[in-house]
Structures are given as C-alpha cells and as structure tokens.
Amino acid sequence: MSATIARIALNVFRESVRDKVLYNLVFFALLLIAASVLLGQLTAGQEVKIIKDLGLAATSVFGLFIAVFIGIGLVSKEVERRSIYALLSKPITRTEFILGKYAGLVVTLAVNLAVMAAALFAVLVWMDQTTPDTVRQAWAAPAVDPRLLVAVLLIFAELAIVTAVALFFSTFSSPLVAAALTFGLWVVGHFNADLRHFEQVVASSPAAWLARALYYALPNLAPFDVKAQVVHADPIAAGYIAWTLGYGLVYIALVLTAAVWIFSRRDFK
DSSP states (O other): OOHHHHHHHHHHHHHHHTOHHHHHHHHHHHHHHHHHHHHHHTSTTOHHHHHHHHHHHHHHHHHHHHHHHHHTHHHHHHHHTTHHHHHHTSSOOHHHHHHHHHHHHHHHHHHHHHHHHHHHHHHHHHHHHHSOHHHHTTSSSOSSOTHHHHHHHHHHHHHHHHHHHHHHHHTTSOHHHHHHHHHHHHHHHTTTHHHHTGGGTOOOHHHHHHHHHHHHHSOOOGGGOOHHHHHTTOOOOHHHHHHHHHHHHHHHHHHHHHHHHHHHTOOOO
C-alpha cells in the first residue's frame, strides 16, 4: 500500500469514527447481543445456541448497514461538497483515491466487527462461567467455540465484497440508487446458486444463458454464511474457508478495478 493510499484510508477511518450513525448502529448491535441473553433464558438447554445465533446475525446485519450507508457516501460526498476538485488537484491519482477510500472503510468495518465479536465472546464467557457443569456437558459445543472466529472472518469477507460493490455504484450514481442496488445485490447474492440451474425451470434457452451469465457476474455470498454450521457445531473444512476467502479476494479485485475504470473516466469540470 502506498503512502498516499494509507493517508486517504486514515482520513476515511477518522471521518467514519466521528459519524454518529456508526455509533448508533454499533450500539443497537451490542444491545441485540445483550438481549439474546434474555431470550436464551426462555429456551431451556438452548441458551448458548440462541446467543450465538442472534449474536452472529446481529454482527452480520449491522455490519451490512455500516458497509452500505458509509460506503455509498465515500465518493458522492466528495462530489456534493465539491472537495473532489481540491483532492484531484493534488498529486493523487484517481486509482489511489478509490483504493484509499476502500481501505479506510474496510479498516472501519474490521474495527466495528471486532467490537461486536468481542461483546459476543464476553457474553459467552459469562454464560460459561455461570452455568453449572452438568448443563455445560449437554452443550453440543463449548460456549467459547473457536469456530465463532471462522464465522466472523467470513462475515468480514462478505462485507468487504459488499463494501466494494457499494463503492463501485457510488462512482456513477446517487447515494439512494447506490444503496438500493447494493442491497439488491446482497439479497440476490444469497440466492445466486439458484441461477446456475435455472435452465431446469424454464424452457427458454436465452433465459437460461442469461441466468448462467448472471450467476458468474453477480457475487455469490451464500458460501460466506456459516452461522448455522457454527451454531450447530458442524465441522467447517479448512479448504472450504480458503476457497471462499480466495473467491472473495478475486471478486473484490474485479469490482475495484471496474470502479477505478469508471471513476477515472468521469469528468468533474
């Protein structure tokens, strides 16, 4: 990472930290994790599963809001405030501008996910310490399960893709349109596997080819969701984790390349 990209990333991180919306999202996520303890008390023998499930779900959903609502404004805010002219007049390339913005938001996302994950682990440690041994022995997995870190890592990778997509849309559209498109792709991304076998549903050959093209073009986010496996103590192969992370890195690189290409051709005069 060049010094210019690092400086832009640091500025993005500082601005994001000062954003009140960010604090509200993190606060509600932590509140939901704490509320999962109360809900867990209502389900005898399933307390830990409920806490893990709701905790990981809160981390994922509120992380999504952070990625989208901050990501869509990374470029549009600079254009609306006309500060883009001053930035581009400096010895900063448009590629460095886009990559710096992305890196700053990814760091912001990582810090907030770490805070939410730490809160979840704190709740689980408390449950482990206050639960009788006879009850803990009946759990399918220990309260403080290392597989939770795998789930958080894949959530972070998924949100890194969403951040890249939000930044891509923000290079040529308004914040409202960018948010709608990003949320839409996030929803589609979790059902993307259905497009692969779309020819079994329709008889039209062009429609089947279009579905197959969309399958490869749109992000496949379903593999990043391992919350159910973690909650039910199912094993997650190291090869699966490596393949999923590798796919995420490649897709992010392609999306950022497209974002740089579009942004470099915009005329701000």
